[in-house]
Amino acid sequence: ETGVTQTPRHLVMGMTNKKSLKCEQHLGHNAMYWYKQSAKKPLELMFVYNFKEQTENNSVPSRFSPECPNSSHLFLHLHTLQPEDSALYLCASSQVIRGTSYNEQFFGPGTRLTVL
Amino acid sequence: GENVEQHPSTLSVQEGDSAVIKCTYSDSASNYFPWYKQELGKRPQLIIDIRSNVGEKKDQRIAVTLNKTAKHFSLHITETQPEDSAVYFCAARRGNTGKLIFGQGTTLQVKP
Numbered sequence: 001e002t003g004v005t006q007t008p009r010h011l012v013m014g015m016t017n018k019k020s021l022k023c024e025q026h027l028g029h030n031a032m033y034w035y036k037q038s039a040k041k042p043l044e045l046m047f048v049y050n051f052k053e054q055t056e057n058n059s060v061p062s063r064f065s066p067e068c069p070n071s072s073h074l075f076l077h078l079h080t081l082q083p084e085d086s087a088l089y090l091c092a093s094s095q096v097i098r099g100t101s102y103n104e105q106f107f108g109p110g111t112r113l114t115v116l
Numbered sequence: 117g118e119n120v121e122q123h124p125s126t127l128s129v130q131e132g133d134s135a136v137i138k139c140t141y142s143d144s145a146s147n148y149f150p151w152y153k154q155e156l157g158k159r160p161q162l163i164i165d166i167r168s169n170v171g172e173k174k175d176q177r178i179a180v181t182l183n184k185t186a187k188h189f190s191l192h193i194t195e196t197q198p199e200d201s202a203v204y205f206c207a208a209r210r211g212n213t214g215k216l217i218f219g220q221g222t223t224l225q226v227k228p
Binding site: 004031033040041042043044045048050055056058090094096101102104105106107108109110 | 120122148150152158159160161162165205207209212213214215216217218219220221
């Protein structure tokens with residue numbers, strides 16, 4: 001596998017379920033991101049991790065819980081979601097130089113999430 | 117707060133014509149402006165970007181212009197082809213953060 005991969009590609013879950021989305025990057029990058037893409041809305045940044053440390057939390061509800069165990073892997077743990085959380089969840093990665101200079105973001109294919 | 121406005125939301129052109137998409141940003145500290153293309157069912161892919169120290173950048177049929185004073189930037193596609201049909205997103209970012217703020221997207225349709 002090359003680039004940024006995401007699993008699963010599709011997920012249907014009930015409001016009481018707990019599930020996790022996984023992202024893996026094979027680009028040697030050190031920053032990773034979660035975005036939410038809903039119909040008729042711009043891409044919304046959710047979280048940013050720089051060298052495994054969370055540097056941005058864009059006022060995301062606590063029912064979304066990110067985890068970044070290393071620079072290549074990023075998870076989004078989901079619990080007690082609402083139907084309005086149904087969306088395409090995109091992961092991205094980029095290289096950060098000297099801790100503050102962020103380069104181009106490469107996106108994964110996304111996980112299409114449906115909450116019933 | 118930080119905001120990026122993108123217009124138009126939809127654009128239809130004849131093959132061979134030019135297409136222009138415009139974005140306005142609110143954060144005067146923004147210094148990096150990428151454009152992403154997202155084909156139906158696929159991931160967004162960077163097509164061109166510009167930094168605040170230049171006013172224009174070209175890559176074959178694609179060009180981006182930046183007016184820092186007015187806080188707006190534009191994507192220009194010349195000699196459009198059907199394969200240019202996609203959703204195009206602009207974005208703005210402060211250089212020392214990873215926080216990209218995206219515009220609402222423009223659906224471009226190129227008619228053969």
